[in-house]
Amino acid sequence: MADTDAIVGWKTITFGCHVMEPGSSARFRTGDWRSQRPVIDREKCIKCGMCWIYCPDMAYTQTEDGFFEVNMEYCKGCGICAHECPKDAITIVPEEG
Amino acid sequence: MIMAKRVGIEVSIALAEAVKLANVDVIPAYPITPQTHIVEHLSEVVANGEVDAEFVPVESEHAAMSCCCGSSAAGARTFTSTSSQGLLLMSEILFIPGPMRLPIVMAVANRALSAPISIWNDHQDIMSQRDIGWIQTFAENGQEAFDLTLHAFRVAEDRRVSLPVIVNIDGFTLSHVVEAVELLSQEEVDQYLPPFKPRYRLDPRKPITMGPVGIPEVYSEAKVAHNEALKASRRVILQGWKEFADLFGRQYNPIETYRSEDAEVLLITMGSISETAMTAVDTMRDKGQKAGLARIRLWRPFPGPEFRKAAGKAKILAVVDRCLPPGAICGPVGAELRSLFYKVPGAPKIFNFIAGLGGRDVTVERFEEMVDKSMVFARKRPKELYEVIGVREK
Numbered sequence: 358m359a360d361t362d363a364i365v366g367w368k369t370i371t372f373g374c375h376v377m378e379p380g381s382s383a384r385f386r387t388g389d390w391r392s393q394r395p396v397i398d399r400e401k402c403i404k405c406g407m408c409w410i411y412c413p414d415m416a417y418t419q420t421e422d423g424f425f426e427v428n429m430e431y432c433k434g435c436g437i438c439a440h441e442c443p444k445d446a447i448t449i450v451p452e453e454g
Numbered sequence: 455m456i457m458a459k460r461v462g463i464e465v466s467i468a469l470a471e472a473v474k475l476a477n478v479d480v481i482p483a484y485p486i487t488p489q490t491h492i493v494e495h496l497s498e499v500v501a502n503g504e505v506d507a508e509f510v511p512v513e514s515e516h517a518a519m520s521c522c523c524g525s526s527a528a529g530a531r532t533f534t535s536t537s538s539q540g541l542l543l544m545s546e547i548l549f550i551p552g553p554m555r556l557p558i559v560m561a562v563a564n565r566a567l568s569a570p571i572s573i574w575n576d577h578q579d580i581m582s583q584r585d586i587g588w589i590q591t592f593a594e595n596g597q598e599a600f601d602l603t604l605h606a607f608r609v610a611e612d613r614r615v616s617l618p619v620i621v622n623i624d625g626f627t628l629s630h631v632v633e634a635v636e637l638l639s640q641e642e643v644d645q646y647l648p649p650f651k652p653r654y655r656l657d658p659r660k661p662i663t664m665g666p667v668g669i670p671e672v673y674s675e676a677k678v679a680h681n682e683a684l685k686a687s688r689r690v691i692l693q694g695w696k697e698f699a700d701l702f703g704r705q706y707n708p709i710e711t712y713r714s715e716d717a718e719v720l721l722i723t724m725g726s727i728s729e730t731a732m733t734a735v736d737t738m739r740d741k742g743q744k745a746g747l748a749r750i751r752l753w754r755p756f757p758g759p760e761f762r763k764a765a766g767k768a769k770i771l772a773v774v775d776r777c778l779p780p781g782a783i784c785g786p787v788g789a790e791l792r793s794l795f796y797k798v799p800g801a802p803k804i805f806n807f808i809a810g811l812g813g814r815d816v817t818v819e820r821f822e823e824m825v826d827k828s829m830v831f832a833r834k835r836p837k838e839l840y841e842v843i844g845v846r847e848k
Contacts, residue, residue: 367678373555376663
């Protein structure tokens with residue numbers, strides 16, 4: 358909140374509240390209000406990619422060794438990946454602190 | 455140069471001709487009584503190739519206003535028109551083009567709201583949409599409907615304004631009457647109305663986002679920015695009227711007065727009933743009553759300073775509302791003026807009359823009744839802040 362308080366007033370807000378820069382939403386870190394997170398058990402994971410397919414925020418990416426990891430700047434902790442995982446390799450745990 | 459010509463013409467058709475002369479680009483519209491003749495005529499002139507425009511026969515008024523937002527955002531000069539239930543079906547979208555600074559122009563042929571069903575004239579439709587954040591004017595006669603429509607494009611698209619504008623015309627009592635109207639020529643309109651050059655538009659070569667989410671950190675700022683732009687449009691509205699007068703000789707003001715200089719009681723009206731009110735003022739003057747009239751042409755942004763000046767030294771304002779807001783303290787125009795004069799030293803006493811609902815005629819006698827009642831109320835304060843004129847108490 359402090360950032361926007363410092364920079365945007367009604368006189369300085371963009372015309373019509375337009376966003377003048379294309380693709381700027383990539384910089385909007387939407388994961389910061391997450392209250393829970395997925396934890397992946399690589400012992401159970403079969404690299405099927407169901408988590409990657411179903412994630413509504415495209416927060417999953419495949420690493421070079423074929424496993425999948427989550428970008429916590431975009432993960433909202435919805436739990437769809439854990440629900441869809443055919444091997445129950447994903448556990449949703451509360452965010453602490 | 456082809457000069458303006460004075461013709462007998464239905465006011466709806468005259469207004470549609472103004473839109474044609476404005477060289478409109480896109481008209482998304484859905485027909486509804488009593489707006490129908492406006493959009494019918496526009497679909498005809500588009501089909502005849504008289505204007506190079508897209509007429510989009512949308513499936514509802516909700517779609518009409520959505521389509522207007524899209525075409526205006528793409529940089530097209532955009533017009534639509536509606537009435538009553540249609541305006542209400544647009545309502546969700548009507549709040550959007552103001553803050554997004556999309557200069558759509560719309561004519562509203564004012565009509566009552568259901569229930570019971572009524573196709574006839576009053577101002578309940580537009581008053582229900584009072585706070586949509588558009589510039590709003592009210593026309594008194596056919597000439598004004600034509601002139602205000604051209605003025606609407608001029609003001610809306612001015613880069614200092616860039617806001618949507620509604621021109622209100624009374625359904626049937628104005629929209630469907632044939633009047634003598636001086637139609638301007640294409641050359642004259644082109645002199646007054648430059649081509650639309652938006653500050654920003656949707657363009658794949660230079661993408662921007664219009665209508666993003668306003669998170670709590672910026673929402674207030676966005677709303678204040680829109681409100682300030684609407685208030686500041688006043689200067690351009692006045693300038694637009696002045697230039698119109700310079701070019702074509704007809705001067706418009708935010709508030710028009712009639713025999714108001716030494717008036718003790720001022721009738722306050724909006725729209726076409728003002729012509730009857732002027733006749734009533736003449737009748738009362740003949741009887742020696744010091745009655746006058748102030749007509750509100752510019753409703754949003756409300757011209758407070760001009761109204762205070764117009765009200766002058768009048769002791770009593772008899773404010774006519776064409777809308778009955780159930781459960782409210784008084785009518786919307788009455789409430790506005792009570793706020794304007796609250797605790798102002800020497801302020802006039804204000805009485806509010808609700809008249810002409812759902813097409814009920816407001817006659818000369820009714821205006822006389824309002825003035826007489828106001829004078830009685832000034833001596834003995836009434837229980838209610840408003841009275842519904844002409845309603846049968848049985």
